[in-house]
Amino acid sequence: MTPQVPTPAYRRLSVEERRGQLLDAALALFAHRSPEEVSLDDVAEHAGVSRPLVYRYFPGGKQQLYEAALRSAADELRLCFDEPREGPLLVRLTRALDRYLAFVDEHDTGFSALLRGGSVAETSRTSAIVDGVRRAAAEHIMNHLDVNDPGPRLRMTIRMWITAVEASSLIWLDEEKQPPLEEMRDWLVEQFVAVLSVTGRRDPQTGALVEAFAADV
Amino acid sequence: MTPQVPTPAYRRLSVEERRGQLLDAALALFAHRSPEEVSLDDVAEHAGVSRPLVYRYFPGGKQQLYEAALRSAADELRLCFDEPREGPLLVRLTRALDRYLAFVDEHDTGFSALLRGGSVAETSRTSAIVDGVRRAAAEHIMNHLDVNDPGPRLRMTIRMWITAVEASSLIWLDEEKQPPLEEMRDWLVEQFVAVLSVTGRRDPQTGALVEAFAADV
CATH class of the missing domain: 1.10.357.10 (Tetracycline Repressor, domain 2)
Known part of the structure; x- marks a missing residue:
């Protein structure tokens, strides 16, 4: 039997994967709440990462994340x-x-x-x-x-x-x-x-x- | 011949008249420019009054004036x-x-x-x-x-x-x-x-x- 590798708290993701994961978390929250009701802490929690990590990917904070999530939703809508x-x-x-x-x-x-x-x-x-x-x-x-x-x-x-x-x-x-x-x-x-x-x-x-x-x- | 009375720079208007005059000036400007392109100075100039007078009536500045003008336009639209x-x-x-x-x-x-x-x-x-x-x-x-x-x-x-x-x-x-x-x-x-x-x-x-x-x- 091979020993079970413990899951690291932060799985190693590529930059693009991590960005995608954060956007998915943001989209899931922005889909069901108005932008006013979503904080960066919520997004970090939903993605299971720290708030500084969210800031590293979206230095513009919530507005930048909101716009990126919106752009990704717009792409999804175009696919329809x-x-x-x-x-x-x-x-x-x-x-x-x-x-x-x-x-x-x-x-x-x-x-x-x-x-x-x-x-x-x-x-x-x-x-x-x-x-x-x-x-x-x-x-x-x-x-x-x-x-x-x-x-x-x-x-x-x-x-x-x-x-x-x-x-x-x-x-x-x-x-x-x-x-x-x-x-x-x-x-x-x-x-x-x-x-x-x-x-x-x-x-x-x-x-x-x-x-x-x-x-x- | 009666002597010509010089027109005073500021005609004496009632509070309501003055407010109406400022709103008319604001509406005329907001009708043809986006809110970003209208300044309080423009409104004062269009109404022929000083900027402090505009502030006296609309202490909240441009945003308050914009909302009041919008409300007045909405009333006009309802009349339609x-x-x-x-x-x-x-x-x-x-x-x-x-x-x-x-x-x-x-x-x-x-x-x-x-x-x-x-x-x-x-x-x-x-x-x-x-x-x-x-x-x-x-x-x-x-x-x-x-x-x-x-x-x-x-x-x-x-x-x-x-x-x-x-x-x-x-x-x-x-x-x-x-x-x-x-x-x-x-x-x-x-x-x-x-x-x-x-x-x-x-x-x-x-x-x-x-x-x-x-x-x-």
């Missing part, structure tokens, strides 16, 4: 939109919304603290990160719609729907996640078709897309 | 929603949106700075003022719809549409106020009918309202 360009468009949208709503469900408090604004941790940098996710969502949709040169009316409608999705996700969290996720998802897909149909009545580019959905079932 | 309960519902909505879009047009930069967030002047108090306007808009709509006890699906749809109106107003400002105000207004009314119609397919309360619009033209 990554959908192969195969099959009917509304089926692809349904799958992307499924992943998005699962993210909202998992990061509830952090998601709403961020989007509601008014947090002391909110800066023009954090707003830029959130705007980047919105832009990525709009680009993904245009890409799936096969539109290279969206006119202003189509652009406005897509951006408006993206904001509507955000807003209804926040309301969904307020309403204790009712209606159930699947109903929310289908309702958001139907809203997508409806808002584009309204624009399609005035705008030929959008009108052609709406006709294409109807054919592509 | 004040619409007599007469005539077809969509005509009332059209009139309210006409006033709202005129407000957005007039307060462009301040409106977008506030709603975009990430401003140093943004606090949980300013967010609460903005949320209060959203809530007032939702209440006005429920009132015009004659709904006393809105279910969660109707509530979510109305709040989602209100956010969509805000978002598209911001995009409208980004797009140099294109399409023209009248087209924006009619498009938003059509979006209102469309998003409620989608919800109406699942929710009998909303379904009954949509039928009522269709009949009430």
Whole structure:
């Protein structure tokens, strides 16, 4: 029998691993509490490390950690939109919304603290990160719609729907996640078709897309 | 001929008049610049008074003045929603949106700075003022719809549409106020009918309202 090696209090991690571990701890805390309610001590405790170690990786303290956690959440959110360009468009949208709503469900408090604004941790940098996710969502949709040169009316409608999705996700969290996720998802897909149909009545580019959905079932 | 009385440098105003004058000056500046770009000196100069006088009325400095100006803008915005309960519902909505879009047009930069967030002047108090306007808009709509006890699906749809109106107003400002105000207004009314119609397919309360619009033209 080989002798059992005792687990060291601090397992040796590479710099990148350690950074990832601290970010995961931060994300887990920021997901369920507002930034005001999370201290560096909490993050150190959650990661099972000392406070000075957290400072070594994030010398800017809580604000830097918050922004890094936010950036990592934004990357995760972008992955939700990554959908192969195969099959009917509304089926692809349904799958992307499924992943998005699962993210909202998992990061509830952090998601709403961020989007509601008014947090002391909110800066023009954090707003830029959130705007980047919105832009990525709009680009993904245009890409799936096969539109290279969206006119202003189509652009406005897509951006408006993206904001509507955000807003209804926040309301969904307020309403204790009712209606159930699947109903929310289908309702958001139907809203997508409806808002584009309204624009399609005035705008030929959008009108052609709406006709294409109807054919592509 | 009566001798011309020279205009005094500081006209004697009542406390309330003076406060109103300073707020008007602040609103005019905050409407077209972000809070970061407005100084108390600018407000004093715009109102034609000294900086100490501004401090006498707003001892909390710029933040206090900003919040007071915001509150006054919020009151003005609420007035936009004040619409007599007469005539077809969509005509009332059209009139309210006409006033709202005129407000957005007039307060462009301040409106977008506030709603975009990430401003140093943004606090949980300013967010609460903005949320209060959203809530007032939702209440006005429920009132015009004659709904006393809105279910969660109707509530979510109305709040989602209100956010969509805000978002598209911001995009409208980004797009140099294109399409023209009248087209924006009619498009938003059509979006209102469309998003409620989608919800109406699942929710009998909303379904009954949509039928009522269709009949009430």
